[in-house]
Amino acid sequence: MNNDSQSFSDKILVEKVLSGNTQAFAIIVKQTERLVAQIVRKMITNEEDQKDLVQEIYLKVYQRINTFRFQSKLSTWIGSIAYHTSINYLEKKKIPLYDIDALHENTFVQHDNAEKKLFRNETSNILNSEINKLPPIYKTLISLYHIEELPNKEIAEITGLPEGTVKSYLYRARKILKENIESNFKDQLI
Amino acid sequence: MNTNHLTDENIQDIALKNLKEEQLPMHIKECTECKASLKAYQVMMNSMNEIRPESFSFDVSELVMQRIKVAEPESSSVWVYVLASALIIFVTGVLLFFMPVLKPFFELFHSPDSMYNLFVAVTSLCVFAFLMQDVLRQYKQKEKLLLQ
Ligand SMILES: [Zn+2]
Numbered sequence: 486m487n488n489d490s491q492s493f494s495d496k497i498l499v500e501k502v503l504s505g506n507t508q509a510f511a512i513i514v515k516q517t518e519r520l521v522a523q524i525v526r527k528m529i530t531n532e533e534d535q536k537d538l539v540q541e542i543y544l545k546v547y548q549r550i551n552t553f554r555f556q557s558k559l560s561t562w563i564g565s566i567a568y569h570t571s572i573n574y575l576e577k578k579k580i581p582l583y584d585i586d587a588l589h590e591n592t593f594v595q596h597d598n599a600e601k602k603l604f605r606n607e608t609s610n611i612l613n614s615e616i617n618k619l620p621p622i623y624k625t626l627i628s629l630y631h632i633e634e635l636p637n638k639e640i641a642e643i644t645g646l647p648e649g650t651v652k653s654y655l656y657r658a659r660k661i662l663k664e665n666i667e668s669n670f671k672d673q674l675i
Numbered sequence: 676m677n678t679n680h681l682t683d684e685n686i687q688d689i690a691l692k693n694l695k696e697e698q699l700p701m702h703i704k705e706c707t708e709c710k711a712s713l714k715a716y717q718v719m720m721n722s723m724n725e726i727r728p729e730s731f732s733f734d735v736s737e738l739v740m741q742r743i744k745v746a747e748p749e750s751s752s753v754w755v756y757v758l759a760s761a762l763i764i765f766v767t768g769v770l771l772f773f774m775p776v777l778k779p780f781f782e783l784f785h786s787p788d789s790m791y792n793l794f795v796a797v798t799s800l801c802v803f804a805f806l807m808q809d810v811l812r813q814y815k816q817k818e819k820l821l822l823q
Binding site for chain 1: 720742744
């Protein structure tokens with residue numbers, strides 16, 4: 486869908502929700518569910534917490550939809566609510582958001598052998614498990630860029646980070662991923 | 676040969692652009708180290724495409740729409756009760772106030788025929804119910820707009 490028709494369909498949906506049509510809201514949920522999953526599931530692993538968060542996110546969307554000004558895509562705006570709600574949750578739980586070194590060393594040692602047996606020679610599985618070991622912000626950025634295929638500008642709008650910061654976090658994350666995968670393969674060859 | 680290696684960022688950018696062999700910078704073609712790094716990034720980025728997107732293990736629509744629908748009647752039902760009680764108080768007040776004036780009017784319908792009385796009562800109740808339903812429907816629409 487191109488930008489114009491996207492914003493036109495956003496407008497129709499928002500107007501319908503504002504006039505009390507809950508079916509229109511159900512369509513919005515269906516359309517944005519994947520993006521929200523990409524953000525929430527990358528940041529929060531506990532399923533019960535995911536359920537609470539998803540409800541909280543969409544309730545916020547429903548209650549604030551009258552403040553949406555169509556300056557971005559509706560999905561970007563919802564992605565931003567999902568991102569910030571998840572960040573708040575992690576901050577409350579005092580989970581480090583950026584601490585790349587500490588997190589990477591610990592998790593790598595903990596899960597390495599088991600995962601190696603399970604996913605031997607399956608690069609994309611190894612890569613996915615390595616992505617999941619990254620700190621929350623980094624893995625979210627990686628999945629938004631590479632799996633959701635969003636441009637840096639849209640990721641910046643979702644996260645509220647400057648575009649340059651998004652870019653440099655992505656560089657760092659990819660570098661760590663590459664090094665970890667290389668060491669993973671090297672270990673397997675020994 | 677140029678011994679200034681490309682930066683890691685440069686190599687990532689090249690890998691992201693998915694350039695053809697002949698479009699690669701000369702240094703990459705000549706330097707085994709940078710070439711190996713580029714190859715590793717290319718393999719990694721290709722593998723990214725094979726990763727399945729995240730999805731929830733539960734039905735998001737069902738969960739969310741339940742929550743939205745639960746949140747809705749709570750707020751509206753309170754207003755419906757408030758509106759109904761205000762209306763009852765108002766109507767009773769008006770009836771009591773105008774009783775002396777309305778008495779001769781009611782006497783007009785004081786027919787000894789009970790079927791006739793029943794007919795008048797049912798018709799007025801139906802008209803009243805239709806009017807109330809319409810008022811409530813319009814009120815709910817406006818309330819929804821206000822609450823959002
Ligand atoms: Zn080089």
